[in-house]
Amino acid sequence: MTARHHSASHVDNHVDNHTAAAPAHSTPHPAAAPVALQHSSLVCPPEELVWRQRQAASLMATVASAVAGHTLNLLDHWQACLVLTDRDGVVLASYGHQQLLGNDATLLRPGARWREESLGHNAIAETLNAPRANRLPRIALDAHDAECLKGLASASAALLAPASWNSRRGLTPGACEGCLGLICDPYRVRQYSLGMLGVLADDIEQRRLGEALGHDHHLLRLHLNRSQLDSPSAALLAVTPQGQVAAASRRGLQLLAAHLELPPSPDCAEHPADNDSSATRDDLHLLLGQPLARWQLDWEPLAQLDDAECLTLSQHPHFTGYALCGVLPRPRIQARAPATHPTDERTGPLATQAAACHPSLARLHHGDAGWARVCELLARLVNARLPLLLQGETGVGKEEVVKALHQASHRAHQPLVAINCAALPDELVEAELFGYRRGAFTGADPAGREGRLIEANGGRLFLDEIGDMPLHVQARLLRVLQEREVTPLGGGKPQRVDFELVAATHQPLSELVKAGHFRADLYYRLCGASIALPPLRDRQDMAGLSHALLTRLCREQQRELPRITPDFLNRLMQHDWPGNVRELDNVLRLALALCDGPSLEACHVMLSGEFSSASHAQHCAMLPPEKPPLPPLHDLSSAEELQSALDALGGNVSRLARELGISRTTLYKRLGAA
Ligand SMILES: Nc1ncnc2c1ncn2[C@@H]1O[C@H](COP(=O)(O)OP(=O)(O)OP(=O)(O)O)[C@@H](O)[C@H]1O
Incomplete structure (x- = not known):
């Protein structure tokens, strides 16, 4: 039996000590026939991806900086791939080994959809179905429906925004922001992957808490071990200047709940392995908005601690260990996501984040995780x-x-x-x-x-x-x-x-x-x-970067920005870009020169060498003004004939669909019917 076929078919929950996977507690997934992967339902169109990355830009930046360093080394060592998805299960960024799936690497790239409707059973889908109940990392072993995932493990952990309290709005429960998924060979890493995911999710949630509340709250860290006060294993509390608990990390909530001896929440009861997870409890109102005095913590001396000082709590009736207060959140990059329209650039939640860091550094970031790390380093x-x-x-x-x-x-x-x-x-x-x-x-x-x-x-x-x-x-x-x-x-x-x-x-x-x-x-x-x-070929922000470059070019040329079609972006994404952004800049400049209409199509992308090659006649902008004659639709009955017509138009699916008066989806279906 090979390593890949070694595992049982189930989903595991994981206890919080991050050392061992507990047996399955969720309903086992019924055995299903292998899911045939349909590219169109598996990968979202580039424009949708840009929009999603834009929505999640600050999360992406936080994750990129949390993953940098040790986690990347681990992924390398395990030959595993880590993906960040949004709450709809669409991959926003991925790290590590994408070669894991051979020809199906698209699944690990931004845009891939991991919800059950698209990909069948997997740990990410499982987690996103009930992110609160599944906050602790879980793992799906050999139970995948998709053929290319068979024999691999997918492990996942939900990323929850902190629940918070303020005197005006009261309690706001933390929403699910997304999910971390680890795709790996179960034999190699099963014992460790959940631990790594758990620590990473804790770290990210702590960073998010600091980012959301650190500017006008005190951040109080508690840990038994003084040297661990700045680690993800510390309990983190955001405290108002008056000494009320406004938010807490998962460990913070656990600690507060444990000392009030609150019973386990119903969520936890469903998942016995989670039974110390008070993070999922409904009775947050017993913890948040409460004065620290409720735990007999004297706020005065804590509020006055300097960043580097800490207080020993060894005499405290509830807590033993150390407390550190007033720590500023770790530096973070200002994340400005790829914009789909120039007018969007300064609106929405991103505008608030943009105020936190210098715009000139933020302008370098268009949604790629590697560049997010570069920007963060530069900011530091x-x-x-x-x-x-x-x-x-x-x-x-x-x-x-x-x-x-x-x-x-x-x-x-x-x-x-x-x-x-x-x-x-x-x-x-x-x-x-x-x-x-x-x-x-x-x-x-x-x-x-x-x-x-x-x-x-x-x-x-x-x-x-x-x-x-x-x-x-x-x-x-x-x-x-x-x-x-x-x-x-x-x-x-x-x-x-x-x-x-x-x-x-x-x-x-x-x-x-x-x-x-x-x-x-x-x-x-x-x-x-x-x-x-x-280099550009390793970046995953083609949509955002192209948009930024085109916007700049159009501004220089005082012309309106044409619509960027998915076909145009797809063609750009297929190139290797040996000349990097300089080459892209030139290709976009040329595309604008070739484009008379309202939108940039695949045929406007002229890559180096294409002018001199015979293929140049295939490009719409180079064709004579009259349209190439296409036989009527009923004459194009076979997929082969449709394919020839498509080739004659340089692979421009949108144009062929338009010419034939059918939708792109219908055209794809007919092409695929061969
Ligand atoms: N993040 C970016 N945003 C917008 N334009 C960019 C970005 N990065 C590069 N460019 C554009 O790409 C081109 C090349 O950039 P730059 O000269 O900075 O590259 P370089 O690495 O210094 O190249 P070389 O090593 O050849 O000097 C320039 O036209 C620049 O304006």
């Missing part, structure tokens, strides 16, 4: 006085990042001096960087010249393509960075300089160091923090 480092090294392929947006970082920093009103080390001839690099005194060399400006490093004084120096800097200039630059003084060529008084430094390269700098082409000491000077910018 923007004024950290650390030299930054940006690494990424050509055209990924390194220069855009530097401009955004500078605008977001305390030095925004000081100069940003950019030098492309690859564009300067070797013999001029030194003079350009360090300046020279009059008569320093033949051909020099007789008045001498101030170097770019001095121009950057007080502001930021951006050394682009640093990997191309000649070795002798590297030695000199290193001296400047160590001594913070610049001496012009030809001698003279050294001048003190103070600038922030960002370097960028598309080359693997550490490899250049190993090969002796780049100084190791300079590398470490430049690399206070190294940030890798993901």
Whole structure:
């Protein structure tokens, strides 16, 4: 028996100690015939995905920052894939191994629908059917209906917004925000996956609580162990300035409930393994809105604690351990989701979040989890006085990042001096960087010249393509960075300089160091923090990014933004983008030039090389104005004939449907009838 066929057919609940999966308690799913996957019902159209990602942008940003680091390493190690879905079970972002499903990887990508109607039985659907009852992670083993999931485990945990109380509105129960799903080989990771999901869900819910209430509430953390006060295992309470409990994390609610000796809620009774989960209880009103004095916690000294101080509660009748109060929520990125219409950009709940962080950094984020992590890092480092090294392929947006970082920093009103080390001839690099005194060399400006490093004084120096800097200039630059003084060529008084430094390269700098082409000491000077910018082919925000670029182009060209059709986006998503965002920008520019009508269609996408190839005649904008003759619909009776007509239109399904006077769905059905 292979590992994949090892597991029993059931859904497990999980006890809160995150160490072992308890036996099944939910109704076993009846054995069902394998579900044949229909692409159209499994994946939502790109426009719908953009809308969904927009709705959930702040959740996506929080999840991306919680997942970064240890969780990504675990996923890598387990060869597992983690997906974040919204409350309708549509995947918004995924992390880890998408290769797990071979040809069916679409299921793990944004847009895939995991609700039972689309995919049959799976843990995500199970959790979303009753997110409150299923708050604790659960796992579906060999019970999947979809053929491609057979033998795999899907584990999931609901993400619930914190229930909260305020004096005006009273109690607001926390809604289900989405679901985390882990798809993995059960044999490898069954014991650990639930633990990981549970901790991750706790961490995310705590972060969400801090984000929602941290700005005008005290955040009180309680834990037995002082060093764990900042961990997801701490109980977190949001407390009003008057000392009332306004919200609590799941563990916070458990702790409060336990000390009032409240009986387990009906939800918990249905799921005995959850029986310490007071997070699902209906009697939240006994806990929220109540003064801390109810638990004999003296608010005065807690409210006055500094961020780093904590209070020992060893003498307390209810709590033992430590309390830390006044901790600000962890820094978070400002998430601005892909917008479907320019007018949407500043409206809705996102506008409130946008106020929390600098807009120039938020503008880099269009819904991709990798970029969300980059933006979060940048937000943390923007004024950290650390030299930054940006690494990424050509055209990924390194220069855009530097401009955004500078605008977001305390030095925004000081100069940003950019030098492309690859564009300067070797013999001029030194003079350009360090300046020279009059008569320093033949051909020099007789008045001498101030170097770019001095121009950057007080502001930021951006050394682009640093990997191309000649070795002798590297030695000199290193001296400047160590001594913070610049001496012009030809001698003279050294001048003190103070600038922030960002370097960028598309080359693997550490490899250049190993090969002796780049100084190791300079590398470490430049690399206070190294940030890798993901290439476009790995990004999952094509819809949002294209919309942003098109909006900018249309603004420049003073024309109205055409409608972006799903076919147009689909075609963009099929390309590999070796030139990254720069290439995309050019393709979109060309598409706009080719588009006379109200919408951008697949045929407006001309990828590099297509102009010179025979395929160019297939593109609608390149065709003669008269329409290609299509036989009447009744003549196109077979799927093959329809396919030929489709090929003649460059694969433009919308156009063929229009020409034939039928809906796209009908056309797809007829095409699929072959
Ligand atoms: N996040 C973004 N939003 C809008 N435009 C972007 C973004 N990222 C890149 N671009 C556009 O893509 C093009 C390339 O960006 P940029 O010059 O920053 O890339 P780069 O990584 O510095 O490239 P190179 O390594 O070749 O210098 C530019 O036209 C830029 O305006």
